[in-house]
Amino acid sequence: MIYLYGDSFVENEKATSLGMQDHERWYQMLSKNLDEEHDNHGKCGEGPPETLSKFHRHYEQECFGSNPKFVFVLSSTYRIPWTWLEGTTDSAKNPNNKRSRKDSIDPSSAYQDWMAKREGNPELAEYYYTPEEEFSVTSLYESMWDEFDHQNLKNVTYLHALSKLNNWPMIVFRVWGMTPNPFSRVYKEELFDFTILNDDLFHFYSFPLFDHSKKEWADEIIHHAGMINHFTHRNHIVLSNVMTNHFNKTDLPTKFHEHFIRDVESGENRHDPDPNKLVDFIYE
Numbered sequence: 001m002i003y004l005y006g007d008s009f010v011e012n013e014k015a016t017s018l019g020m021q022d023h024e025r026w027y028q029m030l031s032k033n034l035d036e037e038h039d040n041h042g043k044c045g046e047g048p049p050e051t052l053s054k055f056h057r058h059y060e061q062e063c064f065g066s067n068p069k070f071v072f073v074l075s076s077t078y079r080i081p082w083t084w085l086e087g088t089t090d091s092a093k094n095p096n097n098k099r100s101r102k103d104s105i106d107p108s109s110a111y112q113d114w115m116a117k118r119e120g121n122p123e124l125a126e127y128y129y130t131p132e133e134e135f136s137v138t139s140l141y142e143s144m145w146d147e148f149d150h151q152n153l154k155n156v157t158y159l160h161a162l163s164k165l166n167n168w169p170m171i172v173f174r175v176w177g178m179t180p181n182p183f184s185r186v187y188k189e190e191l192f193d194f195t196i197l198n199d200d201l202f203h204f205y206s207f208p209l210f211d212h213s214k215k216e217w218a219d220e221i222i223h224h225a226g227m228i229n230h231f232t233h234r235n236h237i238v239l240s241n242v243m244t245n246h247f248n249k250t251d252l253p254t255k256f257h258e259h260f261i262r263d264v265e266s267g268e269n270r271h272d273p274d275p276n277k278l279v280d281f282i283y284e
Helices: 026-034 048-060 108-118 131-166 209-214 233-248
Strands: 002-005 038-040 069-074 170-174 202-205
Touching (some): 002 026, 026 069, 048 131, 209 233
Parallel strands (some): 002 069, 069 170, 170 202
16 A cells, blocks of 8 residues: 655545646555555644644554555745644624635644735735734744744654664655745755655655646646645656655656646646647756
């Protein structure tokens, strides 16, 4: 069994909810390539605190069968599962005409809203927060920014240790790189090259998946978010190849296709691309 953990890059999304034509996804391709079933625990908007908490429950309850394989996609560590996000807000107490919270709000929202305010754009904040909630969010992020920004590096080494401890084949991705600290300094990612951990059992894929996603667009700006797991079909194939190569020791092409979506207005060639709108590409 292949166990999958992560955010919207992993979740088995409904194409209809994204306004997309459905197509085979990377996890379905991976199952075919490895001739194994997969167990998908991905959830849109989820951060590593939730991802690893979910994994810990499964691990401690000994839910994994014999010879498991693991795929982890580590999203933003700033996605905190605030308990009060699960409630609702009385719209009568909402003076800014922001949306009242619903049960379906995800942990990414508080961080995005806080960053909008931090960058001087409070009008971009989507949801209303009470003064107490606002204080909690601000205090945590401003106090723990350095820790959050290094947390996925620690998560990688932790997962590497578990892979070795249990003799588990595992591949780990990250969605974003380290974020420049808005309070003090810029990080030097070259000091944290954890690909040195890679071997036949464990693999850390260091290039951020979000960057691969935005590079599908000719101008490297994502104009439409409605793609299944943030990739076109052709790059689902590549992503599955990366994992298959690690698990099966194959040599499938792993060059991601770039700069081929040129129709900024509609993004229609996300589906079955019109050659007239594409940039030629080749596999390395």
